[in-house]
Structures are given as C-alpha cells and as structure tokens.
Amino acid sequence: MKFPKAHTLKEIATLLHINYVGDADFPVLGMNEIHVVEAGDIVFVDHPKYYDKALASAATIVLINKEVDCPEGKALLISDDPFNDFNKLTKHFKPFHAASSSISETAKIGKNTVIQPNCFVGHNVVIGDNCVIHSNVSIYDDTVIGNNVNIQAGTILGASAFYYKNRPEGFDPLISGGRVVIQDHVDIGALCTIDKGVTGDTTIGEGTKIDNLVQIGHDTIVGKKCLIASQVGIAGCVIIEDEVTIWGQVGCASGITIGTKAIVHGQTGLTKSVAGHKTYWGTPVQEARTLLKEMASIKQIPKIIEELKNK
Numbered sequence: 001m002k003f004p005k006a007h008t009l010k011e012i013a014t015l016l017h018i019n020y021v022g023d024a025d026f027p028v029l030g031m032n033e034i035h036v037v038e039a040g041d042i043v044f045v046d047h048p049k050y051y052d053k054a055l056a057s058a059a060t061i062v063l064i065n066k067e068v069d070c071p072e073g074k075a076l077l078i079s080d081d082p083f084n085d086f087n088k089l090t091k092h093f094k095p096f097h098a099a100s101s102s103i104s105e106t107a108k109i110g111k112n113t114v115i116q117p118n119c120f121v122g123h124n125v126v127i128g129d130n131c132v133i134h135s136n137v138s139i140y141d142d143t144v145i146g147n148n149v150n151i152q153a154g155t156i157l158g159a160s161a162f163y164y165k166n167r168p169e170g171f172d173p174l175i176s177g178g179r180v181v182i183q184d185h186v187d188i189g190a191l192c193t194i195d196k197g198v199t200g201d202t203t204i205g206e207g208t209k210i211d212n213l214v215q216i217g218h219d220t221i222v223g224k225k226c227l228i229a230s231q232v233g234i235a236g237c238v239i240i241e242d243e244v245t246i247w248g249q250v251g252c253a254s255g256i257t258i259g260t261k262a263i264v265h266g267q268t269g270l271t272k273s274v275a276g277h278k279t280y281w282g283t284p285v286q287e288a289r290t291l292l293k294e295m296a297s298i299k300q301i302p303k304i305i306e307e308l309k310n311k
Helices: 009-016 048-055 082-093 288-299 301-309
Strands: 002-008 019-021 027-031 041-045 061-064 075-078 156-159 164-167 170-173 179-182 193-195 201-204 279-281
Touching (some): 009 019, 041 048, 041 082, 048 061, 156 179, 288 301
Parallel strands (some): 041 061, 156 193
Antiparallel strands (some): 019 075, 164 170
16 A cells, blocks of 8 residues: 655654654655565565564564664664554555445446446445446445456445454454455456555456356455456455366465466365466365375275285
8 A cells, every 4th residue: 555645764753753763864765574575665574583574574664662772774663563554554544434425426437338226336336338237236445347248136345354463462453454456357246355555455367257256365366367266265465377277165365376367177176376377276286186196095905915815
C-alpha cells in the first residue's frame, strides 16, 4: 500500500508515538507485507526469528520491537508492539468508511455493465465495460474489475484477510488495507469468496474461470487462463501461474507456488510448491503417475506374501 504522499521517518514516528533510528527526513512511501515490499516501504517484525529476513528485505524502513544495528540505507521504527502499530498505520491511511447506499457515489461503472438487484458496490470500486454482476454480490471498497467479467450470485469480493496474532486475551486481527483486482474476461461462480490483500492486491488473471464455492485467500495471485473447480480452498500469499487447472475440493497451503500448466486432481492437499507442466494428486501432494504406481505396487503385497509362504 502506497501512501497518498511521501512522509518522513519523523512524521511516522510521531504518528505512532515511538522512537526511530535514522535520518529524521528519511522518506517513507508506503507499507507492505514482507513478500511484496519495495524500497520506501515499512515492514513490521516482532520475533527475533524473523529479524534478519526483515532487515534484509527490500523494505527500507523496519518497524521492529528491539533496537538492532541498522543496515546502511535503511531506518528503524522502534515499537513495543509492531503488530499493533502496523494496524494503526492501516487505520490512519486506509480508514473504514461506512456506506450510505447500495452503490457508492464514488464507484465507477463501465458501459453496458449490468448490476442485478441487491448488490453492494463499495467506495472507489471500478467496474469495466460489458460486465454482469448477478444478485446479492458484495464488492467491497477499492476493488477493481476489468472488462467482460461475469460474477454469479452471492459472491463476495474484498473481505478481510484471515490473519491473526494470538495474544493472552484472544486473537488480534491484522487489519486489511489492500484490494482485490479482477482482470478482463474472468468468470466467477456463485458463492465464492476472494479476500483482499493485507496491504497489496489479491489478483485474478485475465481469462481465468472460477467455479462455485471457491475460497481464495489474501494476497494470492492467480495467473491467466486458469481453471478452478468447486470447493477449492486457497490460502493467502499463494502464486498460481498461468493455465493451471485445479479440480474440486483441493486444499492449498499458504505461501506456495503452483507452476504453469500444472494439473491438480480433486481432493489433493497442496502442502508445498509444485513445478509446472505436471499432474499432481494426493496428500501430501505427489506426482499423480508416481502415486498411482505406488498404489499398484502396494496392492501386490498380499500376493507376494502368499507366494513366499508357499515356497
């Protein structure tokens, strides 16, 4: 998430009432999670296990809960609770604004686009030309939809990320300030849910087709011309490359990559990244051909045992 204008390190520290290490005029351009940070961004870290990763990331401002040696060309924001202060920044730069109508006055809707009854279209939503949005679809603030997109009834675009910190008093949510971006010629089935990014975009690539009852988590990127069948659950921060086919009831762990033109058979548990141009099945996931050979071999065990007994 980029800020509307550049701020200084001192301005951000003053906003959060915390100390800083670095030049007071050090530029701060935005804030992001570690997998999408760029120069000028703030990244937060609150566990020593991840200090080195955060300090070595592309982010040039690290919101951290301990004063450490500051790498050259970077700055630190020293916080007792980086998670909470990251939320404060999201609330400040991307505050929630309640809706006063079913279609916001700030929404931009293209030519020949049809929005059926009982839909909600939030603030700053952009919908392109020749789209059909069926009844009871909810499109949260800042969502961007391209041209020639069809969305079936009951689908929700832009719900918050399922991202929590476990505290003694209960689970504390990381507030989502990102977007959902749907590119051209995408079809989305009924009762799907696509969560917005925490600070970046959840993206569905051009020409992708999504069946009913699919869940796609925050900051996931789905490539072009993918097919995703019913009851698939994709966690956050997943990269699905172009022309991937995922059949029904597949579950996908967070932070993995599915390679170009991979095929994933139904009910597979994708627990790790998989290469493209191959077919997969099973939990934990394996190449389908290998798994089928193993299953065929296992079926021969009783016959082998019986032959050994008769020798």
